[in-house]
Amino acid sequence: MTVEKPRPKRRSDGERSRNAILREATRLATVEGIDGLSISGLADAVGMSKSGLFAHFGSKEELQLATIDAAGSVYNELVVEPALSAPSALTRLRQLAENFVRHLEDDVFPGGCFFASVAAEMDTRPGPVRDRAVEFTQTWSGLLVQAVKEAQAEGEIDASEDPVQLAFELNAYLLLANAQHVATGEPLPLELARRALDRRLAAAAA
């Protein structure tokens, strides 16, 4: 008696292929721009046919949105999630910032922070691609604000600090570190950001 086996390999190949395509797409998008991301351009980059790519993504916009989600997953995995198990909110805040700096240092995306790159490109072009990218940057800001508030509740950040203001300042160091590191390839901006984060958090200590 033969029993037809399920075909996990085939399905898994499909998944792996989609993931591999999207990994390449996130990298390309920080170099060529997410609007420069086309099904034919990506097909060349990953060595697939246009029709093969169309099987995965029905339109350029669908590809762009899937690319943003894929970058979000990378970002969550490298920057956000490792900080979530921190023993205190202040440590979580420090780790979120340091993980961000480290993902720049490690050149995870050739164009630096994926979301800074895509938000800067799309900020004046209304539509779902812009909305999804901006939403991600706002989620990030919200994570920093939330960590500040909890650190205040835990008595580690002074109650007189405005959480939105403090989160803005910390986030600002990260964004400029990103811009200058990508523009120059130098490590100095990353060190300047680290010192600024330390100094600002020391000033905010309860």
Add this chain to the structure above:
Amino acid sequence: MTVEKPRPKRRSDGERSRNAILREATRLATVEGIDGLSISGLADAVGMSKSGLFAHFGSKEELQLATIDAAGSVYNELVVEPALSAPSALTRLRQLAENFVRHLEDDVFPGGCFFASVAAEMDTRPGPVRDRAVEFTQTWSGLLVQAVKEAQAEGEIDASEDPVQLAFELNAYLLLANAQHVATGEPLPLELARRALDRRLAAAAA
């Protein structure tokens, strides 16, 4: 006796036309990207023929470089020059930052800071257009560092501050204000930047 007059009007028309074209180009570049700036696209935007534009700019790259220079002139006129007559280096530093915030508030360019926009777009694309844009952002950083050093020499900023570090932090507030203001259209990021600048300069006072 008739004397042939020089023809300043004709020349002036030509100049005005070139300036008008470049003003439109700077605005377009912060929306469509400087790489999205083409002679044919710009010809449509200013209602001229492609051949008319080619008389001004022989190539796309020449147009891009002229657009960067034109944005530099706007920036110098609105942000840098008004600060240069300040009575002290600390006042100059404050005015440079405030003039920058105000040019965002006034929506001088629809995509916010021209140089942040172009640098973010071109940072991974080597060539003279990238170099010119990055050079401008470095000149700006240098102006801030120089003002900090002079304010230290004038005894208004504490000698223990590292000028490069302090300038980095001030510049960071400006860049994030730009990014968030363009993304949301809200005035809040501009106010957060103003408060951050005030707080940081108060902390740095001699």
